[in-house]
Amino acid sequence: MTDINAVSNTPNSYKWVGTRPVRHDGLEKVNGHARFAADLSLPRMLSGHVLRSPFAHARIISIDTKEAEAMPGVKAVITSADFPEPHRKDYVSLNLMARDKVFYEGQAVAAVAAGTKRQAKAAAEKIVVQYQELPHVLSIDEAMAEDAPLLHENLITKGVEPVPGKASNIPSRTLFERGDLDAGFKEADVVFEQEFTTKVVHQGYIEPHAVVADTSSDDRSVIWCSSQGHFMIRAKTAAMLGWEPSQLKVIPAEIGGGFGGKTTIYLEPLAAKLSQKAKRPVKIVMSRDEVFRATGPTPGTKLRIKLGAKKNGKIVAGKAWLAYENGAYPGIWGMLGAMCLFAPYDIPNFYVEAFEVVVNKPVNIAYRAPSAPMAAFATETVVDQIARELKLDPIELRLINAVEEGSRKPDGPKYGPIGFKETLEAIRNHPNYSIPLGPNQGRGIASGYWFNIGESSSATVHLTEDGTAIVVTGSPDIGGSRASMALMAAEELGIDVKLVQPRVADTDSIGFTDVTEGSRTTFATGMAVVGACRQLIDELRKRAAMMWEVDIDEVEWMDGNALHTVNKHAPLALAEITKSAKKTGGPLTTTHSLEARGAGAAFSTQMCDLEVDPETGAVTILRYTTAQDAGTAIHPGYVEGQFQGGVAQGIGWALNEEYVHNAEGVMENPGFLDYRIPVASDLPMIETIIVEVPNPKHPYGVRGVGEVGIVPPIPAVANAIHDATGLRMRRLPMSPMTILAGLNQKNGSA
Amino acid sequence: MKYEAPKSIDEALELLESEPDSCVFAGATDIIPQMRSGRPEPKLMIDLKCIPEMVQIACENKVWTIGAAVPAVLIAGDSALKSDFPGLAESAGLIGSDQIQNRASLGGNVCNASPAADTVPALIVNNAHAVIASKGGMRTLPVALIATGPGSTSLNAGEFIVAFRIEQPLPHSADAYLRFIPRTEMDIAVVGAAARITMDKAGNCTDAVIALGAVAPTAVRVTAAEDALRGNPIDEDTLTKIMAAARAACNPIDDKRGSKEYRTQVAGVLAKRVVIEAADRARK
Numbered sequence A: 001m002t003d004i005n006a007v008s009n010t011p012n013s014y015k016w017v018g019t020r021p022v023r024h025d026g027l028e029k030v031n032g033h034a035r036f037a038a039d040l041s042l043p044r045m046l047s048g049h050v051l052r053s054p055f056a057h058a059r060i061i062s063i064d065t066k067e068a069e070a071m072p073g074v075k076a077v078i079t080s081a082d083f084p085e086p087h088r089k090d091y092v093s094l095n096l097m098a099r100d101k102v103f104y105e106g107q108a109v110a111a112v113a114a115g116t117k118r119q120a121k122a123a124a125e126k127i128v129v130q131y132q133e134l135p136h137v138l139s140i141d142e143a144m145a146e147d148a149p150l151l152h153e154n155l156i157t158k159g160v161e162p163v164p165g166k167a168s169n170i171p172s173r174t175l176f177e178r179g180d181l182d183a184g185f186k187e188a189d190v191v192f193e194q195e196f197t198t199k200v201v202h203q204g205y206i207e208p209h210a211v212v213a214d215t216s217s218d219d220r221s222v223i224w225c226s227s228q229g230h231f232m233i234r235a236k237t238a239a240m241l242g243w244e245p246s247q248l249k250v251i252p253a254e255i256g257g258g259f260g261g262k263t264t265i266y267l268e269p270l271a272a273k274l275s276q277k278a279k280r281p282v283k284i285v286m287s288r289d290e291v292f293r294a295t296g297p298t299p300g301t302k303l304r305i306k307l308g309a310k311k312n313g314k315i316v317a318g319k320a321w322l323a324y325e326n327g328a329y330p331g332i333w334g335m336l337g338a339m340c341l342f343a344p345y346d347i348p349n350f351y352v353e354a355f356e357v358v359v360n361k362p363v364n365i366a367y368r369a370p371s372a373p374m375a376a377f378a379t380e381t382v383v384d385q386i387a388r389e390l391k392l393d394p395i396e397l398r399l400i401n402a403v404e405e406g407s408r409k410p411d412g413p414k415y416g417p418i419g420f421k422e423t424l425e426a427i428r429n430h431p432n433y434s435i436p437l438g439p440n441q442g443r444g445i446a447s448g449y450w451f452n453i454g455e456s457s458s459a460t461v462h463l464t465e466d467g468t469a470i471v472v473t474g475s476p477d478i479g480g481s482r483a484s485m486a487l488m489a490a491e492e493l494g495i496d497v498k499l500v501q502p503r504v505a506d507t508d509s510i511g512f513t514d515v516t517e518g519s520r521t522t523f524a525t526g527m528a529v530v531g532a533c534r535q536l537i538d539e540l541r542k543r544a545a546m547m548w549e550v551d552i553d554e555v556e557w558m559d560g561n562a563l564h565t566v567n568k569h570a571p572l573a574l575a576e577i578t579k580s581a582k583k584t585g586g587p588l589t590t591t592h593s594l595e596a597r598g599a600g601a602a603f604s605t606q607m608c609d610l611e612v613d614p615e616t617g618a619v620t621i622l623r624y625t626t627a628q629d630a631g632t633a634i635h636p637g638y639v640e641g642q643f644q645g646g647v648a649q650g651i652g653w654a655l656n657e658e659y660v661h662n663a664e665g666v667m668e669n670p671g672f673l674d675y676r677i678p679v680a681s682d683l684p685m686i687e688t689i690i691v692e693v694p695n696p697k698h699p700y701g702v703r704g705v706g707e708v709g710i711v712p713p714i715p716a717v718a719n720a721i722h723d724a725t726g727l728r729m730r731r732l733p734m735s736p737m738t739i740l741a742g743l744n745q746k747n748g749s750a
Numbered sequence B: 001m002k003y004e005a006p007k008s009i010d011e012a013l014e015l016l017e018s019e020p021d022s023c024v025f026a027g028a029t030d031i032i033p034q035m036r037s038g039r040p041e042p043k044l045m046i047d048l049k050c051i052p053e054m055v056q057i058a059c060e061n062k063v064w065t066i067g068a069a070v071p072a073v074l075i076a077g078d079s080a081l082k083s084d085f086p087g088l089a090e091s092a093g094l095i096g097s098d099q100i101q102n103r104a105s106l107g108g109n110v111c112n113a114s115p116a117a118d119t120v121p122a123l124i125v126n127n128a129h130a131v132i133a134s135k136g137g138m139r140t141l142p143v144a145l146i147a148t149g150p151g152s153t154s155l156n157a158g159e160f161i162v163a164f165r166i167e168q169p170l171p172h173s174a175d176a177y178l179r180f181i182p183r184t185e186m187d188i189a190v191v192g193a194a195a196r197i198t199m200d201k202a203g204n205c206t207d208a209v210i211a212l213g214a215v216a217p218t219a220v221r222v223t224a225a226e227d228a229l230r231g232n233p234i235d236e237d238t239l240t241k242i243m244a245a246a247r248a249a250c251n252p253i254d255d256k257r258g259s260k261e262y263r264t265q266v267a268g269v270l271a272k273r274v275v276i277e278a279a280d281r282a283r284k
């Protein structure tokens, strides 16, 4: 019978899993055939433009759209008055169209649909919004100050006893503790306490948000957009419109990068509402400037951490105070940081307190292992300090303290089989670990953790007349997941991976599927694919049995053929069975939906070699090596791509990326010229080591690989800078300017 | 907005006169991004790339003439030009990316009048002159006198630059250009430094011209550093003087791309490095 938890064969007997075919969607991405949301054009389509707040914090006194409505080409103008009052905790809807207040520069205030983008923009400029400016808070310190101006007058901190009597900018506090902290620190021979700050950074996906919506007169809308999850688009758009999800059909376009940033909505309800009012399809495409000002960056933070260790390297106590910005509305970012901060180490006594803080900046959203990179910056820097103080090899120190199967996570649950120690050993055993360094060069080591998730997934497999397996899922492919789905299906069905066509279907055409996030797709949607394939094999056996007129128990499935176990009949290939499907009961289609449990925790250990120009503070990354536990690498090439992508983004975050706001709270660098993500020539080839400690909860041992790679780079770079210069960097970004200032201070000059 | 692509200088001048709200352009790598971020659109845009003399590079009677609309990729890749002016060629080769260099011109780089324009310090140290066309005829002006401040030039209405003229360098003389950016490409100079150094057989510097970009409202000559070099070997002592002179010549802004202090300190470093580089080339 179909048991999707049955572990497939032994790894070395896999025929397809672990190979590197070219991705099925590769050619069309290269030749320009792939269709992104902004490519779509419908007859009679209008262009939308969003009017955004010029102020970081202001009360909206009035909005007058009369003049705008009279502008040439204008077919519809909307404001928050066109949407039902959102639930007070529906922060997404509250964020998407300002009501009585604007909370950050760039927040949407109104939107226009007109014949052309130019007309829509010209009309939007004629909307008269009367604002009353309010004092704003841009940093954690400002927002947490006793007399801080409040964003939300009724915001009472959750997680504090007794419940505070007074509103603040702190929506919540999370506490994780274990053991006896004071006793732990008493036991310690060395104690370090440090403070770190990090800046707001953006996911930096290359494709700006885009949507086309076509709303019909019976209040149904079809939406084309690029996102990490079209069922999420359907649910959140319906919530803002006050509709049922079933009134919407969302068609996923190809996606040009998301990294967590496309796990929410920005434009969809606006386009659907404009389309409803104008009775024509409406397209809205953000500019890069809008992407920076109005879509989810990841939090800025302020972190204080204290670690105590014994002479033998055992870390015995840890204390942390974490504050994470959340942008204008409450989020979960401090809590995630608290979950990850000490997760790689078995620390008997700790106390971790994390705060969410609202500020007058765009609302934060996930970015690859959200909140973990900043936490790792703090922990891994102090761990490096301890190793130096105790004259222990940094990997040895980590091995002494590393969690293993059975250790507890800071938030309670026990780890299953994990490959953290294996990643540490892989780096230590790599030839790069002993390459000698020259003057002004340094080597840094850091590790990172991310928990990964499961959630809901669905898959349908249908066989075509020619014996091709169409594998349909509801998971947008943001990192090569279609290739992984195809490989697992090929392995299960025993057919050539070229005979598998992986597809991503719209919300009407496949069962509910959660967002492509939390490194879950190859794990969870992969399980759904395996489940559907195993059902299909049962069905194929049944059909073969009918064709042979034998009992199904006499039929086995092997290498794409039905085999008759008592050998009376010659094997029947899959294509032969599909050819006579009409005679044996009709089309061959199976579907499997599940709520996946048992995602395996992910660990990565990384080594950065770099050189610092002592006269300019510029950092050149010389070599970079990353070892990460993939569980099982279904497609090693795309696994390596995920490792490298995480590292590349982490290095950018470490060295140059930051939101620069002026005193008025206006972003000063909303473009890729001054918001500096790394360019190809900034990075060496990132060397990858795939560690494989299979996750027993997945039929092929998969644990997610998409996120943890971004966790260690910041501290790896910081520790390498320290190794090269003696400077401890505790503030991001570690730009040439900050490094040179540090060197000047150290040298007692300028 | 109207677009015209005249085939001759005269035709371009006629068009300029016909519409007061007009604007010449070559690669449009500055003006299109500027218009996208709110610069008012002119009524007429005059594309200079179809005027033959503006897209040619030639050397006659020891004088190089580089058309003002020649794309940077051709300047960076012209081997004869590069052997005479490696620093100028490098400065053109640093602009943006391959895509930008296929369009970006010297005329645009100079007339956009950004203090950080990469080719300007290199043109200045080579004593490049702009050939300027107007209804009244042609005039020439040293490149150093074109930009008068960020975004403003000394060109009059109805004028545009046709080409740049540069005399071939003397023997034992070479130029170099270095810039500092936080990334390796696709960035705006935080500091740029150009030098032309002439050496004698004894290893002393006989002549020097040094210019810095991005550290003042326009590119600046560092005459104190030039004085420190002239007649002297390029040793520790001279280099220390150059660094101090370069820093003294700075009058930078404090902005998201670099603080005053940082630009000033790095200007000294780049001035020193660019002099060493140009002197090494001059000795060869």
Ligand SMILES: Cc1cc2nc3c(=O)[nH]c(=O)nc-3n(C[C@H](O)[C@H](O)[C@H](O)COP(=O)(O)OP(=O)(O)OC[C@H]3O[C@@H](n4cnc5c(N)ncnc54)[C@H](O)[C@@H]3O)c2cc1C
Residues within 6 Å of the ligand: B023, B024, B025, B026, B027, B028, B029, B030, B031, B032, B033, B048, B068, B069, B094, B095, B096, B097, B100, B103, B104, B105, B106, B107, B108, B109, B110, B111, B112, B116, B117, B118, B119, B159, B160, B161, B162, B186, B187, B188, B189
């Ligand atoms: C992504 C990107 C990266 C860049 N990187 C760099 C860089 O690294 N270094 C750098 O210095 N610049 C850089 N730039 C700016 C720009 O590419 C350069 O300044 C380029 O040389 C401009 O040339 P253009 O022909 O495109 O100018 P255009 O945009 O065509 O013109 C610029 C201005 O000059 C005027 N103009 C043009 N030609 C003439 C003429 N012959 N006579 C009179 N006026 C004229 C125009 O009216 C306009 O005001 C970058 C731009 C972009 C978009």
